[in-house]
Amino acid sequence: MxxxxxxxxxxxxxxxxxxxxxxxxxxxxxxxxxxxxxxxxxxxxxxxxxxxxxxxxxxxxxxxxxxxxxxxPTGAELRGMLRLRRAQLAAAIAADEQRLARVEARLRTIESEGNMSQHDVVVKPLPSVRVAQLSGVAASYQPEDITPVIGPLFEELCRRVAGAGIEEVGPAVARYEDAPERDGSVVVLAAVQVAPSVRGGREDFEVVDLAPIEEAATIVHRGSMDGSMGSIQALARFIDENGYRSAGYARERYLECPEDVAGWVVELQEPVSRR
Incomplete structure (x- = not known):
């Protein structure tokens, strides 16, 4: 003993x-x-x-x-347990490799710019939300063409939603789609989040459920959207350097919108998939 x-x-x-x-x-x-x-x-x-x-x-x-x-357990059961463990380890290794790629990309940025980037990108899922929305058309996806369209759309949408006695329950969202003409113009959709109980079938605005997005690369932009190109480019670099590809236009989620546009806080949310 x-x-x-x-x-x-x-x-x-x-x-x-x-x-x-x-x-x-x-x-x-x-x-x-x-x-x-x-x-x-x-x-x-x-x-x-x-x-x-x-x-x-x-x-x-x-x-x-x-x-x-x-x-x-039987040999078959034990093999099943080991295969499951192998899959878990492979998934963990893949996740670590993705994190390593992001670290290396950030390191390259710091080494080239001499300091830490002010743009932090986070990949996350986006849930489905119900929104009221109005649409318009902009000549292009460039900020100088979007701003004159999106501003009046939001003003009119908020007026109509308030007139209908419907409460906004979350930040406003701007979305974009290719225009049917395919001449470089885009459909601009101004939306405000409303309660799930709000029903569609209205004449003054649409009520739709935004589909959930499994993965979106997101970045927070501060200031006027006319100066958002730097944030947009930082998002594009992250997507390219970290093994993703864009899966559509980015959404804009307006977190803070004071009268002075210099104080705006907007989250850009671009759907992505793995290359």
Whole structure:
């Protein structure tokens, strides 16, 4: 019989870990002194301890380790568990490689510009929201063509929504689509978020549900949208340097819009997919 210290030393684990394994029923001592509470182990139990350590190193949880050791799954079941673990590890490696690519891209930017970029891009999903919207057409997607169209659209939309007694429940959103003429012009859609209970079928404005977006590269722009080209270009560089491709026009989510446009805060949200 080996006392807990010697058993821990032979198994290359800590005494604290052995006590934990005992507490969860994963590896119980061969004998516990009823008076002192001292734990003793048989040398043969080292084989089970070694299997515990080996399975843990493969990334299995202690509950999964206990299942493998106690329930003795069939070969097919064990292969299934190992394939699942392989898939989990592959996904983790892919995620780490993506993070590494973003770090390297940021490092290149810092090295070329001499300082930390002020543009931070975050990739995230966008949920579905219900909006009231009006549409118009701009000559191009350039800020100087968008601004004269989007401003009056939002003013008219807000007037109509308020006149209908409908409350805005979230930030305004601007969206864009290719115009049917395909001459470089774009359809401009000014939207305000409304409650899910608001129904469509209105003549004064449309009520639609914006489809969720699985992945969008997002960046926060501060100031007038006439000066948004720097943010747009930073977003495009991130998408190109991090293995993404654009999947459509960016949305603009207006987070703060004081009278002085220099104080505007707008999140650009561009749908993306992996190349």
């Amino acid at each position: 080996l006392n807990i210290g010697d058993f821990a030393s032979h198994g290359r684990v800590s005494v604290r870990m052995l006590r934990h394994y005992d507490a969860i029923g994963l590896l119980t001592p061969a004998r516990v002194d009823p008076v002192t509470g001292y734990r003793s182990y048989e040398a043969g139990q080292l084989a089970r301890l070694n299997r515990v350590i080996a399975l843990k190193e493969l990334g299995f949880t202690l509950q999964q380790v206990r299942t493998v050791l106690d329930e003795q």
